[in-house]
Amino acid sequence: MSVEIQTPSGEVKTTHPAADLPPAVEEADSTLPFLQWPAVGSLFLWMIVPLGMTIYFSFIRYNLMNPELTGFAKADNFKYLWEDPAFFPAILNTVILLGSVLVITVVVGVLLAVLYDHRFFGRNVATLLVIAPFFVMPTVSALVWKNMILHPVYGLIALALHSVGLPAIDWFGDHPMFSVILIVSWEWMPFAFLILFTSIKSLDLEQQEAASIDGATGMQMFFRITLPHLSRAIGVVVMIETIFLLSIFAEIYTTTSGGPGTATTNLAYLVYSLGLQQFDIGIASAGGLLAVILANVVAFFLVRLLSNNLKAAR
Amino acid sequence: MSSHSFWYASSPTISKPLANVEDSRLKTWLIGIAGWLIALIVFFPIFWIAITAFKTEQGAYSPDLIFKPTLESFREVFARSNYKAYLLNSIYVSLGSTLLCFLIAIPAAYRMAFFPTPKTAGTLVWMMSTKMMPAVGVLLPVYLLFRTAGLLDSVWGLIFIYTLLNLPIAVWMTFTYFCEVPGAILEAARVDGASLMGELRDVLAPMSLPGISSTALLLIILSWNEAFWSINLTSAKAAPLTVFIASYSSPEGLFWAKLSAASLLAVAPIMVMGWLSQKQLVSGLTFGAVK
Numbered sequence: 221m222s223v224e225i226q227t228p229s230g231e232v233k234t235t236h237p238a239a240d241l242p243p244a245v246e247e248a249d250s251t252l253p254f255l256q257w258p259a260v261g262s263l264f265l266w267m268i269v270p271l272g273m274t275i276y277f278s279f280i281r282y283n284l285m286n287p288e289l290t291g292f293a294k295a296d297n298f299k300y301l302w303e304d305p306a307f308f309p310a311i312l313n314t315v316i317l318l319g320s321v322l323v324i325t326v327v328v329g330v331l332l333a334v335l336y337d338h339r340f341f342g343r344n345v346a347t348l349l350v351i352a353p354f355f356v357m358p359t360v361s362a363l364v365w366k367n368m369i370l371h372p373v374y375g376l377i378a379l380a381l382h383s384v385g386l387p388a389i390d391w392f393g394d395h396p397m398f399s400v401i402l403i404v405s406w407e408w409m410p411f412a413f414l415i416l417f418t419s420i421k422s423l424d425l426e427q428q429e430a431a432s433i434d435g436a437t438g439m440q441m442f443f444r445i446t447l448p449h450l451s452r453a454i455g456v457v458v459m460i461e462t463i464f465l466l467s468i469f470a471e472i473y474t475t476t477s478g479g480p481g482t483a484t485t486n487l488a489y490l491v492y493s494l495g496l497q498q499f500d501i502g503i504a505s506a507g508g509l510l511a512v513i514l515a516n517v518v519a520f521f522l523v524r525l526l527s528n529n530l531k532a533a534r
Numbered sequence: 535m536s537s538h539s540f541w542y543a544s545s546p547t548i549s550k551p552l553a554n555v556e557d558s559r560l561k562t563w564l565i566g567i568a569g570w571l572i573a574l575i576v577f578f579p580i581f582w583i584a585i586t587a588f589k590t591e592q593g594a595y596s597p598d599l600i601f602k603p604t605l606e607s608f609r610e611v612f613a614r615s616n617y618k619a620y621l622l623n624s625i626y627v628s629l630g631s632t633l634l635c636f637l638i639a640i641p642a643a644y645r646m647a648f649f650p651t652p653k654t655a656g657t658l659v660w661m662m663s664t665k666m667m668p669a670v671g672v673l674l675p676v677y678l679l680f681r682t683a684g685l686l687d688s689v690w691g692l693i694f695i696y697t698l699l700n701l702p703i704a705v706w707m708t709f710t711y712f713c714e715v716p717g718a719i720l721e722a723a724r725v726d727g728a729s730l731m732g733e734l735r736d737v738l739a740p741m742s743l744p745g746i747s748s749t750a751l752l753l754i755i756l757s758w759n760e761a762f763w764s765i766n767l768t769s770a771k772a773a774p775l776t777v778f779i780a781s782y783s784s785p786e787g788l789f790w791a792k793l794s795a796a797s798l799l800a801v802a803p804i805m806v807m808g809w810l811s812q813k814q815l816v817s818g819l820t821f822g823a824v825k
Contacts, residue, residue: 252649259642259705260657266698267664273675332572340566346573348809352580355808357759359779360797364579366783368586368790374595376582406579411819418816419824453824460819467669470761470776474783488670488762495674496766505674512671519666 271512277505284499297506301494304503309482310490314514317401317486318465322458324405329412329457330450333420334442336413347417354410358470365403366392366475396476396483403471408464412457419453420446462518466511487511583801586794594790607795617778617796624774624800626689627764628757631696632750638697639704640746644734646705647712648720658709661702662821669762680767689772692764696757703818704753710822711745712738751811752818758804775800 281293301307336347353361369376370391378388391399423446431441469488472478478485478493485493487507495504574581586594588603611617646654676695677686685691715738723737761776768777779800782793808815816824 252645255641255645256657258638259661259701262638262698263661263664263701267667270672270675270679271667273678274672277674335565335569335572338562338565338569340562340569342566343569346569349573349577351808351812352577352805355755355759355805356580356801357776357779357804358761359765359776359783360583360801361579363779363782363793364583364797367793368582369579374790376597379597406576410576414812415816415820415824418813453820456820456823463666463668467762469670470765470780473765474780488668491670491673492766496677501674501678508671508674511668515666515668515671 274505274508274512277501278509280502282501282505284501293502297502300503301506301510304490304494306478306482306485306490306493307507310485310487310507313397313482313484314466314486314488316397317404317468318462320401321404321408321465322461324401325409325412325461326454326457328405328409329416330447330454332409332413333416333450334446336417337420337423351410351414353406354408354414356407358407359474361407362403362471362474365399365406370399370402392476393480396480400468400471400475400484403475404465404468407471408461411461415457416450416453419450423449459519463515466515466518487514580801580805583794583797586790587798589791589794591789591791594794607791608799611792611796611799615778615796617799620773620775620778621799623689623768623772624758624776627692627696627772627774628754630689630693631700631757632753634693634697635700635704635753636708636746636750639701639708642705643708643712644738647709647715648717658706661705665699665702673762673766676763677766685767687768687771687773691767692772692774695763695767696760699760699763700753700756702821703756704749706821707749707752707814707818708742708746710817711742711749714745715741745814748811748814749818751807752814755804755808755811755815 278297279293279295281289281291281296283289332350336343336350340346367375372378372388372390372393375391377391381388389395427445428441431445436444467488468486469492472484472486472489473492476484478489487510491504491507491511494500494507498504585599587607588605589601590604590606593601646658680686680691685694719737719741720733723733728736758774759776761780764774764776765780768774775796779793779797782789782796
């Protein structure tokens with residue numbers, strides 16, 4: 221007997237657990253379903269209760285500062301959200317942040333994985349240095365970049381620019397979104413690299429050698445062998461990063477608080493500010509629901525894209 | 535096999551002379567230099583934290599690499615800011631959630647690996663899919679539920695959240711480790727009359743412990759660094775280090791030496807753990823989709 225596991229990316233794997241043995245211990249049999257119950261039950265509640273409440277809240281009048289305001293709100297919460305001057309910037313910022321970080325981390329990750337696929341002196345140590353930023357807590361990353369590197373007067377970049385006679389740049393004042401993208405990319409590039417580097421190591425060496433003997437150039441090998449081999453891993457990276465990047469919060473909270481104006485307010489920060497600063501649970505929940513829908517749309521398209529890619533590769 | 539014809543068609547000479555030895559040596563050098571250069575650039579901010587942590591507050595603003603190291607900032611962080619309370623919260627929350635996670639995950643994985651039903655695969659996929667929920671989508675209900683239950687700003691509250699967040703990873707990883715245990719060994723134990731607990735303790739635990747303990751490292755790292763829920767659900771009493779560091783976003787953050795000292799202490803141990811659990815990180819976060 222075997223179990224077929226379908227991974228999120230659509231691949232079906234067959235594992236061979238030790239399922240062939242007879243359930244010799246009688247009492248074990250009757251307790252078996254219970255073993256799974258706590259895990260399934262708690263995750264079921266985790267999935268259904270908060271989401272159900274978000275949907276419910278988004279259709280009622282619910283403001284913590286104004287308890288008298290109650291009742292069914294129809295689509296009003298969505299209407300207010302829509303009319304909120306921060307709404308469109310927030311959607312746009314979410315998409316820009318997500319898109320830029322995805323492109324940067326995947327492109328740099330792929331190039332670095334290819335580079336590190338070659339042997340060189342001290343490669344293992346260098347690998348540790350490259351993946352290190354992923355283990356730095358987001359609030360530390362954000363503050364170190366903001367205060368020590370990008371600071372317009374004392375920051376290292378300002379000092380470097382000054383020493384060659386160039387004017388300093390107020391990164392968080394003039395290019396706030398760029399600065400946030402820079403920090404978040406620095407945090408997530410190591411993740412992309414680690415996944416892609418792991419994947420590239422399983423590349424068939426013989427195939428590469430054969431191609432090389434046949435006179436294939438580096439470019440040809442990259443586009444014809446390496447990239448197709450990595451496509452699955454890239455898909456996985458994109459999917460996982462998307463889920464996390466839709467909720468990017470700590471970096472914005474500690475650096476810009478969504479500003480200046482709404483320049484770095486993303487959906488996550490908007491929901492926080494509507495719900496936990498202005499205490500309008502109804503409108504904030506409408507925003508939260510939107511984030512869930514956005515995540516599902518992205519996940520749906522990515523899964524389809526990925527499975528199409530897989531079919532084409534075969 | 536169209537790719538093959540492509541290679542042949544585009545290759546001018548099939549019997550290409552072997553690459554010059556000098557050439558390949560130069561190439562190795564160039565690759566090494568590029569690889570190290572990038573590694574140093576990527577690592578630089580962390581290196582800079584470590585350097586600045588040992589400077590005086592006055593010296594912290596100058597980019598000097600040569601200075602007299604001092605532990606002054608560390609002393610001040612400990613003396614002035616109740617650092618120990620935050621540190622303890624981080625330790626409680628990450629260890630507590632990891633323990634609770636395995637308490638729930640190991641029985642489930644045992645059941646799934648050794649007594650699978652037709653539904654097992656579907657259950658696993660469903661568990662993973664719970665991670666597809668963006669945190670911001672459920673922020674308000676969780677906040678309000680916690681407020682009602684008195685779990686706001688409590689260590690237990692964060693432990694519950696992190697347990698739920700990490701549970702799919704724990705079940706999946708434990709399941710894969712259990713699947714690697716040969717069935718014949720379990721059968722032999724059973725024939726010898728081992729009870730369920732005996733089987734778990736004497737056979738399964740020793741065989742899967744290496745894998746499970748490095749998975750534990752991964753879960754500890756994820757909980758330690760989690761900042762969305764900790765910022766939103768805790769303020770003073772139960773705040774872990776992520777929240778403490780966030781408090782430096784006020785003008786106090788301009789005390790670079792102290793910020794660096796506090797950061798270095800918060801980051802260094804976890805980074806070592808991260809380096810040790812690289813493999814688990816890949817398979818745990820991708821649910822085995824990338825090997």
